[in-house]
Amino acid sequence: MRFIYNIGIYLAGLALKSGALFNNKIKKGVVGRKSSFHILKSNLNSKDKTIWFHCASLGEYEQGLPVFLELRKYYKNHKIVLSFFSPSGYEIRKNSPIADVVIYLPLDTISNANRFLNIVNPELTVFVKYDIWPNFLNELKRRQLRAILISASFRKNQSYFKFYGSQLKNALFAFEHIFTQNETSKILLKSINYNAVTVSGDTRFDRVYSQLSIDNTLEFMDTFKNNKLCVVAGSTWPEDEALFIDFINSEASKEVKFIIAPHDIKVDRIKKMQEKINCKSVLFSEKEVESLSNYKVFIVDTIGILSKIYSYADIAYVGGAMGNTGLHNTLEPAVFGVPIIIGNNHSKFPEAQALIDNGGMFSISHQQKFNEELHKLITDSDFRLKSGSNNKAFIKKNKGAVIQILDYLRI
Numbered sequence: 001m002r003f004i005y006n007i008g009i010y011l012a013g014l015a016l017k018s019g020a021l022f023n024n025k026i027k028k029g030v031v032g033r034k035s036s037f038h039i040l041k042s043n044l045n046s047k048d049k050t051i052w053f054h055c056a057s058l059g060e061y062e063q064g065l066p067v068f069l070e071l072r073k074y075y076k077n078h079k080i081v082l083s084f085f086s087p088s089g090y091e092i093r094k095n096s097p098i099a100d101v102v103i104y105l106p107l108d109t110i111s112n113a114n115r116f117l118n119i120v121n122p123e124l125t126v127f128v129k130y131d132i133w134p135n136f137l138n139e140l141k142r143r144q145l146r147a148i149l150i151s152a153s154f155r156k157n158q159s160y161f162k163f164y165g166s167q168l169k170n171a172l173f174a175f176e177h178i179f180t181q182n183e184t185s186k187i188l189l190k191s192i193n194y195n196a197v198t199v200s201g202d203t204r205f206d207r208v209y210s211q212l213s214i215d216n217t218l219e220f221m222d223t224f225k226n227n228k229l230c231v232v233a234g235s236t237w238p239e240d241e242a243l244f245i246d247f248i249n250s251e252a253s254k255e256v257k258f259i260i261a262p263h264d265i266k267v268d269r270i271k272k273m274q275e276k277i278n279c280k281s282v283l284f285s286e287k288e289v290e291s292l293s294n295y296k297v298f299i300v301d302t303i304g305i306l307s308k309i310y311s312y313a314d315i316a317y318v319g320g321a322m323g324n325t326g327l328h329n330t331l332e333p334a335v336f337g338v339p340i341i342i343g344n345n346h347s348k349f350p351e352a353q354a355l356i357d358n359g360g361m362f363s364i365s366h367q368q369k370f371n372e373e374l375h376k377l378i379t380d381s382d383f384r385l386k387s388g389s390n391n392k393a394f395i396k397k398n399k400g401a402v403i404q405i406l407d408y409l410r411i
Contacts, residue, residue: 005134005167006110013107028087032104040081040119043101049078052122053098054105056131057086059329061093063151064128066206066402068098071126074411081120085131092303108133117143124409126150127175132160134167137174149178150405151203153350154185161188179405182350200404202351208307208335209399216311224292225257229314229378232259232338234306235328236319240343241273243322243370248297249278250371256378259309261300263319263328270301306332313338315377315384321345321363327352330361335395339387341373360391 020027044050053068055061061084072080082099084090094102106112113135125140125147132149140147149172159165160172169192172178179200180186186197233244241260248258262270274281281297292298300309310316316333320326322343330352333340344365346352355361364370377384 002134002167009108009135013109025087028091029085029104032087032090033106036083036103036106037115037119039101039103040116044079044081044119049075050081050120050122051075051078052081052083052120052125053128054083054125054131055085055089055128057084057089058092059089060128060131061089061096062207062329063202063204064126065098066203066210067126067150067405070402070406070411071124071409072098075123078123081122105133105136108135110135110139112136113139117145121145124148129153132168132171134171137171141174147175148405148408149175150200151181151401152178152185153181153202154188155348156188161192177408179401179408198404198408201398201401203401203405204329204331204351205395205399206402208329208331209395211307211311211332211335216308218305218308218312220287220289220292221309221312223289224259224295224298225312226293228257229255230257230259230312231315231317231374231378232261232309232313232333233317234261234310234319234333235263236260236317237263237323237325238269238273239322240317240319243364243367244317245273245276246367247371247374249276257296257298259298259300259313261306261309263325265301265303267301270299274299310338311336315339315341315374317341317374319343321349321352330355331395334360334391337388337392339377339384340391341370341377355391355394358390358394360387360389360394362387 016026016030020030051071053064055064079100080098082096082102083105085105090102090104096102106116117139122145125145127149129151137147154160160169172194177196177198178189179198181202183199186199189197233240244258244260277297279296280294281299282292282295284300284302310333313333313336316338318328318330318333318340320328324345327342327346327349330340330342334355340361342352342361342363344363346363352361356363362373364373
């Protein structure tokens with residue numbers, strides 16, 4: 001199995017190089033990985049004590065951040081190495097203040113794992129959620145270096161729990177402890193005789209709850225909202241935006257302000273979307289603060305401010321689940337006590353079903369259902385406030401994973 005896996009990694013490397021010729025995102029990863037060892041050697045020496053954090057992408061970084069921040073405080077004399085596999089994580093957080101060195105993780109070959117650990121030699125390694133790389137993890141285990149996995153979430157159809165998944169399954173045993181999001185994941189781990197498990201919950205609850213303790217004020221948002229009811233559509237894709245364009249262009253939206261923050265902010269795509277809106281709309285990149293109140297639709301063609309924008313929402317829509325791209329972070333608006341609408345493809349996101357069951361989030365599958373749910377939230381203030389309150393209470397109830405992880409590490 002190990003031989004087959006390593007052949008697969010070799011072929012994957014070739015596929016990425018080929019894909020880089022046609023896809024800019026893949027190209028960034030391929031080019032970035034070429035520099036990883038040079039960056040490590042330039043910033044670390046054999047006397048440095050280090051901690052290694054690894055995240056697949058931006059979502060996992062945000063998930064792990066409350067733990068990273070505490071470890072950063074505790075290990076003041078250590079250098080922190082932060083690695084990403086995906087460009088969407090690296091490119092946005094390559095200057096993260098929680099790390100001394102930020103790199104793309106080299107491909108999971110035996111030689112790369114040895115070379116990486118010869119340079120880094122981490123006192124502690126923290127992986128977030130998934131992105132299990134057997135050669136790196138097996139080498140950590142062979143060297144008897146500490147490693148934990150946090151906010152893990154497993155499903156029974158994953159390779160770890162199949163007869164053909166021995167390579168990935170064995171890699172899990174490199175972790176001295178795994179902190180899972182739920183009891184189901186713990187049961188699945190025990191089914192393969194992995195017993196060093198704690199159900200700590202999802203660190204994202206701690207992450208989003210901390211948003212309440214910072215200043216979320218955005219002057220341009222105060223001006224745009226102008227004390228009107230405001231609907232924020234975050235991390236949207238074309239199938240999500242089609243729902244909003246239809247609703248915005250109808251009479252039902254007459255007294256409401258709308259904010260659309262697309263996941264993909266390519267200029268051509270946003271312009272095409274804007275052309276379909278039959279009322280006054282403005283882009284973030286073209287805004288003038290003093291005139292923002294005159295617009296009905298505000299399109300956010302930038303990144304990094306969505307979590308603060310959610311604090312101005314009376315109703316939120318979170319994109320990704322109307323198509324197959326994957327539901328984006330529903331906890332970000334939930335913490336502000338905002339009712340949420342999502343698409344119906346959310347089966348891989350247990351927190352979504354939990355929020356639905358808790359009465360604060362509503363799943364829709366077509367335009368008519370979307371119109372009905374949004375119209376009810378707009379017109380029934382008691383229902384809207386109660387739904388939002390349910391979401392905020394749910395976040396508060398489920399925070400606390402960070403404390404359990406730090407307690408295990410005796411920090």
